[in-house]
Amino acid sequence: xxxxxxxxxxxxxxxxxxxxxxxxxxxxxxxxxxxxxxxxxxxxxxxxxxxxxxxxxxxxxxxxxxxxxxxxxxxxxxxxxxxxxxxxxxxxxxxxxxxxxxxxxxxxxx
Amino acid sequence: xxxxxxxxxxxxxxxxxxxxxxxxxxxxxxxxxxxxxxxxxxxxxxxxxxxxxxxxxxxxxxxxxxxxxxxxxxxxxxxxxxxxxxxxxxxxxxxxxxxxxxxxxxxxxxxxxxxxx
Numbered sequence: 001x002x003x004x005x006x007x008x009x010x011x012x013x014x015x016x017x018x019x020x021x022x023x024x025x026x027x028x029x030x031x032x033x034x035x036x037x038x039x040x041x042x043x044x045x046x047x048x049x050x051x052x053x054x055x056x057x058x059x060x061x062x063x064x065x066x067x068x069x070x071x072x073x074x075x076x077x078x079x080x081x082x083x084x085x086x087x088x089x090x091x092x093x094x095x096x097x098x099x100x101x102x103x104x105x106x107x108x109x110x
Numbered sequence: 111x112x113x114x115x116x117x118x119x120x121x122x123x124x125x126x127x128x129x130x131x132x133x134x135x136x137x138x139x140x141x142x143x144x145x146x147x148x149x150x151x152x153x154x155x156x157x158x159x160x161x162x163x164x165x166x167x168x169x170x171x172x173x174x175x176x177x178x179x180x181x182x183x184x185x186x187x188x189x190x191x192x193x194x195x196x197x198x199x200x201x202x203x204x205x206x207x208x209x210x211x212x213x214x215x216x217x218x219x220x221x222x223x224x225x226x227x
Contacts, residue, residue, distance in 0.1 A: 034215065043201050043218040044153060088153065096141060096158035096165040098216060103152065 002027045002093045006101035013108055019076040021104050023089030026070070032092040033065055035074045037085045038103065044088055048074070079108045112136045114219035116202050122225045123192055131187045131222045133202030142185045143203040143216060144177065146170070153201070159185065160207070192226045199223050 003026040013019040021035075032051055036044035050056045050063040050072065062075040072091075076083055086103040093099050115134045123129050135142050144156040158165040159177055176188045185204075189196055203216040 032214075036218075043199075043221045046215060046217060049215050090153075094166060096143075096160065097155050099155060100153040 002091075002099055004089055004091050004099055004101035006087075006089050006104050008102055009105040009107075011104055011106050013079050013106065015079060015081060015108055015110050017079055019079045019083065019106055019108070021074040021076075021087050021089075021106065023072045023074075023091075023101055024070055025072070025089075025091045027091065027093055028067075028070065030091045030093065032098070033063070033072045034090040034098065035061075035063060035072075036088040036090060036100075038088055039085045044090075044100075047087075076106075081108050081110060084108045112138075114202055114204055114217055116200075116219040116222050118222060119220065120223045120225070122227065125194055125226055126191050129189050129192055129224065131189075131200050131202075131224070133185045133187075133219055134183050135185055135202065135204030136217060137183070138206065139204035139217075140207045141165070141205045141214070141216075142177075142179070143205075144187045145201045145203065145218075146198040147201065147221075148198045156187075189224075192224075194226050197224055197226045 005024045034049050035047045038044045048063045050065045056063045060077045064073045086105050088103045089101040090098045117132045142159045147153045155168050157167040157171045174190045178186050199221045201221045202219040205214040205216045
């Protein structure tokens with residue numbers, strides 16, 4: 001059974017600080033990794049995709065991938081109250097399917 | 111910016127009734143998907159669809175479920191005889207064809223909240 005694991009949180013971070021979200025996955029052959037943000041009652045919204053080992057930056061967001069450790073993370077710099085949401089890690093398990101972790105609830109406190 | 115749309119936003123039905131959930135994927139996308147999310151639980155894959163046929167389906171996607179692309183724009187999920195446990199948010203997603211076997215980025219619609227009474 002292929003798995004994507006995330007700490008459910010809640011993770012509480014002061015406004016302006018760095019939020020660090022982590023994810024591990026079980027399938028060594030996975031090639032595509034995604035971070036989605038989901039506000040309560042809404043659909044998943046893509047934040048970033050990453051395919052190669054190392055860091056990928058997009059504005060305040062940095063995704064980090066380490067395939068040897070089967071680990072992917074998301075850093076959010078200068079956290080804002082609007083960043084408060086559930087962050088979903090998703091990993092491909094075949095060419096036509098991705099599987100999601102349970103998500104980490106992030107709360108940015110003013 | 112192109113987006114995936116879904117109708118209706120909320121569907122209430124009686125147990126045993128048939129429901130059809132509709133989606134309009136992003137126009138140049140070739141892969142289509144349905145996911146569901148039971149309240150408080152993770153997003154679960156149901157089915158993927160490419161070139162007018164199912165590419166992959168999960169064990170949730172049993173004989174009560176079917177998908178169809180009836181025309182060039184719509185993608186539908188039908189549940190033949192709804193059960194109480196089918197109550198969930200149903201999300202449609204689409205992606206451009208993946209290259210070299212890799213999964214391309216999936217963009218999600220706003221979802222249909224299905225309530226089975």
